[in-house]
Amino acid sequence: MPGASAQILRNAWAGPGAPTVDRFRPLLIAAVLALAAASLFFGARSAAAGTGAPGSTAAGFAIEEGLPLSGLRSDDPDERIEAVESIALSGHALAGRVLRAIEDERLVWLEERGWMLLAEGGAAVPPPGAQTVGVNNRVRAALENAQAFLALGDSDVQRRREAASTLEGIEAVRYLEALTAAWQRESDSVVRQALLLAVAKLRLQSPEASLRLEAVRALALAESSAVRRQLQDLLGLDSTGFREPDPQVREAARVALAAMDARLRKFEWIAAAFSGLSLGSVLLLAALGLAITYGLMGVINMAHGEFLMIGAYSTYLVQQLFRRFAGDWIDWYVLAAVPLAFLASALLGIVLERTVLRWLYGRPLETLLSTWGVSLLLIQSCRLLFGAQNVEVENPSWLSGSMALAGDIVIPYNRMAILAFALVVLLGVYTVLQQTRAGLFVRAVTQNRAMASCTGIPTDRVDTLTFGFGCGIAGLGGVALSQLGNVGPDLGQQYIVDSFMVVVLGGVGQLAGTAIAALGLGSVSKILEPFTGAVLAKIMVLLFIIAFIQRRPQGLFALKGRSADA
């Protein structure tokens, strides 16, 4: 037969209950693995060589005994699940392969030959009349747990950690003893912590009150909402009274819940503060460009939102270019997009200033209307070029995912990066305006155009470049926004009212005011949101700003001046 070298190994792994074998286990496992590999190799070779030979219908070999496979043929999923658990607990050398095979439907039953393990890779055609094991969602979950349990014996810590975190959700009491043993011999603290939770969860189902008490105390250290729910369940009522009959255990659960909640609350505060700062940083990036064009120059640029859009689409284009020409560097496309988005937006801003805005200085309402027209032109051009649908901009791998604070409270990396980016951009703008000669010119022209002109500053060119600079900063904001949400032609429209609110609230012409207004508005919105919902919070913030401006028409930080028409 093709599976001439089929290994029938009984009790090769003595199981977690036999500490004397511990010292030899690595050797044993290595030997078993070597044998298994050899068997697979020869099995596959002989199968390949022996196609057409009498009796061989598929690449695979029979498994005759040693594994508790019989339950797998049952129609009852519970029995199949039990069989899966028995396989995992049997300690059989082939257990892992068999479980994998069940999942891939490569373990088949043939009336005349018994169980057959088909070769991996899909090369094997199941022989006629072969029955696979029925895998439904529950059986699949059981298989996952069983494989994770086996992976606890792996030498690679990373794999053990993954396995242990899967096992945290385990509910099958049969694993209790084996998991306890695994926990005792485990050296890695992360794995130990996860296993402790798994063991504690299983012990909660124990009939002995003392074991349950111990389990509750262990669970108090956990930081997951699933454990929290479980503890809360203990305090719940069912038809016979408390679900947990023992008052001592209930008391321990109450203490554990209180401790857990106190810890979670602290982290919730941190998360709430962060999300406020994060929203603030987004507002800051959206409004910073406007703080220059409107705040310093007094140009009402209603197309400001569209410069954000251009920044976001530049990011998209850079991403597509990287995908096509530099796939290996795709993770760094965002960094390349930063200068390009700045240049694209700045260039367009310069063109806009030269062709339209220049002729409307001193007529702010006309500027407002014509820039609104420009924004319509830009939106529609974008629709024609890229389509009306949103385009897909992917976070690079170092920006995706999030840092887990505790349990379900996480801080996404992209929001952290944007907060940092906003601060860097703010610092950059401040430096340019305060520390460079160009910035000196900008401030001079802002404060007194006629006098600046008299000292030889080319005010025309300063206007153009300042406007370009402001638009470029908006482009940088667009790069950040592209990493957060949808990139579509309407991207800018969502931010235009908000941006103006931030600049107006902060005080026109005040960079610091803009920053404080952005972060303040972000925090206030996030503080209101849990009580009112996002939309109502936004309405309240808008009404607050409208009311605030009545009290302080010059914004938070007013420039002191004597102009009657300020």
Added chain:
Amino acid sequence: MPEHAIVVGSRLGASPIAVGVGLLLSALILWMVVAHTVLPADHPLHVSAFWITLLGKFLCYAMLAVAMDLIWGYAGILSLGQGLFFALGGYVFGMYLMRQIGRDGVYQSDLPDFMVFLDWKAYPWYWALSDSFGWTLVLVVLVPGLVALVFGFLAFRSRIRGVYFSIMTQALTYAAMLAFFRNDMGFGGNNGFTDFKRIVGFPIAEPLTRSVLLALSGLALLASYMICRAVVRSRAGQVLIAIREAEPRLLFLGYQSLHFKLFAWVVAALISAVAGALYVPQVGIINPGEMSPAQSIEVAIWTAVGGRGSLIGPILGAFAVNGAKSWFTVAFPQLWLFVLGFLFVAVTLFLPKGLHGVLRRDPGSILVPWRRP
């Protein structure tokens, strides 16, 4: 007959353009009404309900543009939130129309369908007066008028003006739009009010009802024009122009500009509200989209295209821009935003006095390309 009208008109102080527009619109309305109600549906000269609705809609928009001209063209206050007052008037009247549906809704309930959908058992308190036609007519002007009065008083008292004021009005209408989008507000969420059946007991889709509404819109436009004309020709109108030109100087001369601005602001809001109330029964729907900032800023472009500071120009502008919009969105839907965007830029750069200036052959009406500021 037109020559005669112009002679009579000029004796009354009306410009030939105003008389021409007035005659043209009256004739158009009259012809449409006759062709819609008298001629049978298969007659080649029959006018369908679509055109009646379209003309009615344009007349309401023209009222909005006239109101805009009063505050922007004369007093120099650019409102980017005029759509708020338009929509508020529309919503108040829409509440009455919803009540008139009675039990003919999909759920055959006393409550409007959207309230049944929200599982509400009774009308909220602010729907109390909406089943009375008389009260509705009062509230149509009272609610938007009060909103305008309060907002205007606070803003003008704090001397918020120019662009600052424009942005505040935009924020106001934006906040209101967000609020009306919420289902909990009790105004139908983003679907708003629609599926009206009756108005004062008359079926709303009947040719005669439509014709009456159209005629009323024409009269309302005439009334708005006459009111605004009376305002700008009065001594108060002179003060409004002075506010536009140099408000600080006016203040130093001892004028209390707050009162004049507030008066013009509230009058404009009232005209907008009446326009909204007439708009809803004719178009058959009102939803929060009418409050979007984009919608409001379009009113400014109708006014600018027609010609600011002329009152008759904005009527032309509203018809021209909306006519172009109706045609483009059917014929070349992708191009319309380009046309609109271009209009915004071109009119502000090259046509500071709009169509009205061109018609009057005003020498300053066309800027020789890029005249230096």
